[in-house]
Amino acid sequence: MLRVLKDKSASGEQCRRRRPSGVESPSFAFACKQTASCLLALIVLLCGVLYAQQDVITEIVIHGNRRIPADTIRGRIFTHAGDIYDQAAIERDFNSLWNTGYFEDIRFEREQTPKGWRIHIYVKERPTIREIDYLGLNSVSKSDVLDRFKTDKVGLSPESQYDPTKVKKAEVVIKQLLSEHGRQFATVKTEVRPLPPAAVNVTFVVKEGPKVKVGKIRFEGNQHVSSQALKRAMKNLKPIGLPHSIFLENLFAKTYDASKLEEDTERVRAEFQNRGFFKVLIPDPKTEIRDTGHPGGHIPLIMGGPGKAVDITFHIEEGERYKLGSITFKNNKAIQNAAALRGLFPMKDGDIFSREKVAKGLENLRKAYGAIGYINFAIPDTSFDEQKKLINLTIDVDEGKQFYVRRIEFQGNTTTRDKVIRREIAQEEGQPYNQHLWEISLLRLNQLGYFEQLKPDDPNVTEKHLDEKNGQVDLTLKVHEKGKNSIGLNGGVSGLEGAFVGISYSTNNFLGLGETLSVQASIGNAQRNLSFGFTEPYLFDRPIQGGFTIYTQKYNFTASS
Incomplete structure (x- = not known):
C-alpha cells in the first residue's frame, strides 16, 4: 500500500509541472489528488475484506466419534461455521467437550483453505462397560453392592461409559461395605479387559481377609x-x-x-x-x-x-453429679400457663438431672405447640450452679407464626385413590396445623393395611413446605403401597365331601376404592360351595359400612353314601 501511495504522489507532481503551459485547468491537480485518495481507501477496504475472509471458520469436521452423534458434539461447542477464528474460543470449546466426560482424548487442529479455516476435532470416546463382575465377594451379596452404589451415587453400571474416577470410587465403597461386615482388612483391585471395538469388562477382585x-x-x-x-x-x-x-x-x-x-x-x-x-x-x-x-487345623463348632x-x-472422667434446679420459660405467648408447660417435663426440681427426661419433655412441648399450629421453637439454654451442683434450664419458646394448612397432597399411591386416603385424614385444609391430628391420621391409614408402616417422626413420610411470610404449610404424604390381593388354591379328600378342590380370591382395596371383595368356590364329589362378598366402608361417602354376601351350597347325599 505504501508503494501505491508513493505512485499516486508522483502523478500529482507531474500534473503540477504541466500547469504553466496553460493546457490543463487549475482544478486538475485537486481532481487527481481526490481520485488517488478514493483508490487508496478502496484498496485498503479490499485488503481488509480479503484478510477477514482468511480468518473465517468455514467448516467444523468431527473425527473418531462412534456412539455420540456429530451434531451432539457440535451442540456442545460455542464456535460455529461463519465465525471469526478465535484461539480463546477454541480453548473454551475444548474445555466444554472435556467436561462432558464422554471422551478420554480430544484434539483440535485447523487447516487453511482458500475461503478460510477448516477446524478438525479428533475425539476418542470412553469405552462402554459391557459387564461388571465381582470375584471373591462372599460376605455381602451383589445386590448389596448395587444398593450401596445407588445410595452413594457411584454412577457405575453396565452400558455406562468407563470412567477411571468412578471405578476408584467403587473400590472405596466396596471396601467400606465389607468393613461394616467385619472385613477390615479387605483389599479390592480392578481388572479392565478391553473388548473391541470400543467396550470393556470390569472385574473387581476382592480378597476379604479375616473377619x-x-x-x-x-x-x-x-x-x-x-x-x-x-x-x-x-x-x-x-x-x-x-x-x-x-x-x-x-x-x-x-x-x-x-x-x-x-x-x-x-x-x-x-x-x-x-x-x-x-x-x-x-x-x-x-x-x-x-x-x-x-x-x-481346628475342630468346627468347638x-x-x-x-x-x-x-x-x-x-472415662465422670465429673460431678448434678441435679435439676429449675425449668423456666420465656416468650411463651400462645401458651402462657407456665405450670402447664412445666408439667410436660417428667422430672421435678431437685431430681437427678436426666438428659433422656429433658428430651422427653421437649418432645411433649413440641407436640403441645404443634397441636395449635406452631411448628418452630428453640432449644433450652443451660446454666450451671457449680456451688450447689444444679442445672437450670431456660427454654426460649421462639413460637414464630401460627401455621395454617394450605394444601395436603399424596405421593406413591399408584392404585389407591386420593379420596380414600383423604377421608382418613383428620387434619383439614385451611385449619391450623395440628401435629396430634396428623399423627392420628397416620395411625388410621396404618390400620387400613394398604401401605407400608407410616411413622410420624420419619421425615421421608411427611414432607412440609413452609411459607414463613404468609404462615402457611403444604403437607405431602409419601406412601408405599403393598400387596392387596390374596389368591388361594386348596384341595383334598374328606369323608364328608369326598374329593374336592377349591379356589379363593380376596382384596381389601378393590380398584383402589377401599372396598373389600371376596370370591370363594369349592367343588367336590358330594358338596359344592360358592360365595361372593362385597363390603363398602364408606356408604354414600359417609363413615357407614355396608355390604352383602351371596352364597350357594349343594349337597349330594347319594355320592357321600
Missing part, C-alpha cells in the same frame, strides 16, 4: 456406673446373649464395625448424663487388634479358626 470380631470391652474411670450397665447401653457392638444374666449375657461376639463405635460412644455418654453426670468426658475409645482362634478381634477400651 474381625469385637473382643473385650473395658471401661476405666467409671466409679458410679457399673461396666455392665455401660455395656448394655451399647446397642451396636455389645455381645449377644441373655440380658441381665450373670453367665449368659456375653455368649456371641458381634462383628466389629468402626463406623458404629462412635454411636456407641455417644450412648455411653448419654448413660452417664441420664444419671446426673452431665459434664462427663469420654475421649475417643482406644482400639487394639489381636489374633484369635487356633492356627492350622475350636475357632484363625481370626482377629478388636479390644475396645473407654477412658
Whole structure:
C-alpha cells in the first residue's frame, strides 16, 4: 500500500509541472489528488475484506466419534461455521467437550483453505462397560453392592461409559461395605479387559481377609456406673446373649464395625448424663487388634479358626453429679400457663438431672405447640450452679407464626385413590396445623393395611413446605403401597365331601376404592360351595359400612353314601 501511495504522489507532481503551459485547468491537480485518495481507501477496504475472509471458520469436521452423534458434539461447542477464528474460543470449546466426560482424548487442529479455516476435532470416546463382575465377594451379596452404589451415587453400571474416577470410587465403597461386615482388612483391585471395538469388562477382585470380631470391652474411670450397665447401653457392638444374666449375657461376639463405635460412644455418654453426670468426658475409645482362634487345623463348632478381634477400651472422667434446679420459660405467648408447660417435663426440681427426661419433655412441648399450629421453637439454654451442683434450664419458646394448612397432597399411591386416603385424614385444609391430628391420621391409614408402616417422626413420610411470610404449610404424604390381593388354591379328600378342590380370591382395596371383595368356590364329589362378598366402608361417602354376601351350597347325599 505504501508503494501505491508513493505512485499516486508522483502523478500529482507531474500534473503540477504541466500547469504553466496553460493546457490543463487549475482544478486538475485537486481532481487527481481526490481520485488517488478514493483508490487508496478502496484498496485498503479490499485488503481488509480479503484478510477477514482468511480468518473465517468455514467448516467444523468431527473425527473418531462412534456412539455420540456429530451434531451432539457440535451442540456442545460455542464456535460455529461463519465465525471469526478465535484461539480463546477454541480453548473454551475444548474445555466444554472435556467436561462432558464422554471422551478420554480430544484434539483440535485447523487447516487453511482458500475461503478460510477448516477446524478438525479428533475425539476418542470412553469405552462402554459391557459387564461388571465381582470375584471373591462372599460376605455381602451383589445386590448389596448395587444398593450401596445407588445410595452413594457411584454412577457405575453396565452400558455406562468407563470412567477411571468412578471405578476408584467403587473400590472405596466396596471396601467400606465389607468393613461394616467385619472385613477390615479387605483389599479390592480392578481388572479392565478391553473388548473391541470400543467396550470393556470390569472385574473387581476382592480378597476379604479375616473377619474381625469385637473382643473385650473395658471401661476405666467409671466409679458410679457399673461396666455392665455401660455395656448394655451399647446397642451396636455389645455381645449377644441373655440380658441381665450373670453367665449368659456375653455368649456371641458381634462383628466389629468402626463406623458404629462412635454411636456407641455417644450412648455411653448419654448413660452417664441420664444419671446426673452431665459434664462427663469420654475421649475417643482406644482400639487394639489381636489374633484369635487356633492356627492350622481346628475342630468346627468347638475350636475357632484363625481370626482377629478388636479390644475396645473407654477412658472415662465422670465429673460431678448434678441435679435439676429449675425449668423456666420465656416468650411463651400462645401458651402462657407456665405450670402447664412445666408439667410436660417428667422430672421435678431437685431430681437427678436426666438428659433422656429433658428430651422427653421437649418432645411433649413440641407436640403441645404443634397441636395449635406452631411448628418452630428453640432449644433450652443451660446454666450451671457449680456451688450447689444444679442445672437450670431456660427454654426460649421462639413460637414464630401460627401455621395454617394450605394444601395436603399424596405421593406413591399408584392404585389407591386420593379420596380414600383423604377421608382418613383428620387434619383439614385451611385449619391450623395440628401435629396430634396428623399423627392420628397416620395411625388410621396404618390400620387400613394398604401401605407400608407410616411413622410420624420419619421425615421421608411427611414432607412440609413452609411459607414463613404468609404462615402457611403444604403437607405431602409419601406412601408405599403393598400387596392387596390374596389368591388361594386348596384341595383334598374328606369323608364328608369326598374329593374336592377349591379356589379363593380376596382384596381389601378393590380398584383402589377401599372396598373389600371376596370370591370363594369349592367343588367336590358330594358338596359344592360358592360365595361372593362385597363390603363398602364408606356408604354414600359417609363413615357407614355396608355390604352383602351371596352364597350357594349343594349337597349330594347319594355320592357321600
